[in-house]
Amino acid sequence: MVAAAAIAPPAPAIGAASAPVIEIEDVTRVYHLGDVDVHALRGVSLRVERGESIAIMGASGSGKSTLMNLIGCLDRPTSGTYRLAGKDVSRLSASELARVRGERIGFVFQNFNLLARTSAVENVELPLLYAGVGGHERRTRAIAALEQVGLGSRLDHTPNQLSGGQQQRVAIARALVSQPEIVLADEPTGNLDSRTSVEVMAMMQALVAKGITVVLVTHEPDIAQYAARVLTLKDGKVVSDTRHEPVRAVLEPEVAS
Ligand SMILES: Nc1ncnc2c1ncn2[C@@H]1O[C@H](COP(=O)(O)OP(=O)(O)OP(=O)(O)O)[C@@H](O)[C@H]1O
Ligand SMILES: [Mg+2]
Numbered sequence: 001m002v003a004a005a006a007i008a009p010p011a012p013a014i015g016a017a018s019a020p021v022i023e024i025e026d027v028t029r030v031y032h033l034g035d036v037d038v039h040a041l042r043g044v045s046l047r048v049e050r051g052e053s054i055a056i057m058g059a060s061g062s063g064k065s066t067l068m069n070l071i072g073c074l075d076r077p078t079s080g081t082y083r084l085a086g087k088d089v090s091r092l093s094a095s096e097l098a099r100v101r102g103e104r105i106g107f108v109f110q111n112f113n114l115l116a117r118t119s120a121v122e123n124v125e126l127p128l129l130y131a132g133v134g135g136h137e138r139r140t141r142a143i144a145a146l147e148q149v150g151l152g153s154r155l156d157h158t159p160n161q162l163s164g165g166q167q168q169r170v171a172i173a174r175a176l177v178s179q180p181e182i183v184l185a186d187e188p189t190g191n192l193d194s195r196t197s198v199e200v201m202a203m204m205q206a207l208v209a210k211g212i213t214v215v216l217v218t219h220e221p222d223i224a225q226y227a228a229r230v231l232t233l234k235d236g237k238v239v240s241d242t243r244h245e246p247v248r249a250v251l252e253p254e255v256a257s
Helices: 064-072 094-104 120-128 135-148 162-178 196-211
Strands: 020-034 036-047 055-056 078-083 105-109 182-186 215-216 230-235 236-245
Touching: 020 064, 036 064, 036 230, 036 236, 055 064, 055 196, 064 182, 064 215, 078 105, 094 105, 105 162, 120 135, 120 162, 135 182, 162 182, 162 196, 182 196
Parallel strands: 055 215, 055 230, 105 182, 182 215
Antiparallel strands: 020 036, 020 078, 230 236
């Protein structure tokens, strides 16, 4: 079962409280490959309010991961500005970006990115370890995060002792343990069957209900419909940006066998 009720609220804003959590203005990103310039983003603007859920779609190579890397402070724009909760982060140094990232952003990946031979609770503790949080508090917060995603009884399981959906829930707990304002998920259901995908999207919707902003990349329209907004990229540009009532991710009861 998905335990959605106890997810912690996001950290307070670093800029003005009313500022959009993501404010991207006319951003470009050019990769230099030898003599060749690859224009991965060609003037993207995007405002996302606190507690919005947005799915980014588009063909392979359209710039989705490039945009996610910018939003996640893993990378900086070539030109244009990015304000995160009101603070301009477009020209920060790598170490300043890393700090903002650690405080504000949680990441979920298609292939879970969990350490093998490492227990669920230790995987979830990792971001806190990097942030210098002490051992006792780390353990307490990691257990709470795993309980939030319904895995309180799997603390000592290693990834290969967990199902794909459970592994992704460990990854979501790891993303949540630092109480981020934004959760970024690049194809979070790409390696999951349809039932487990719904379970993961139910978790994402629970985060949104708590005021966390969720940005996800997906190739699947079925998954995008769980977000309230769908942004489509083509050749590094936004070609559509639509809002709609999201479909609720509800799990059918499992048929007993
Ligand atoms: N590190 C890099 N160096 C050079 N070019 C890159 C780099 N990363 C991405 N690109 C190029 O930038 C463009 C956008 O790539 P990006 O990874 O953002 O696409 P995507 O929409 O995420 O695609 P996919 O659906 O396949 O994941 C592509 O043309 C790609 O080849
Ligand atoms: Mg990609």
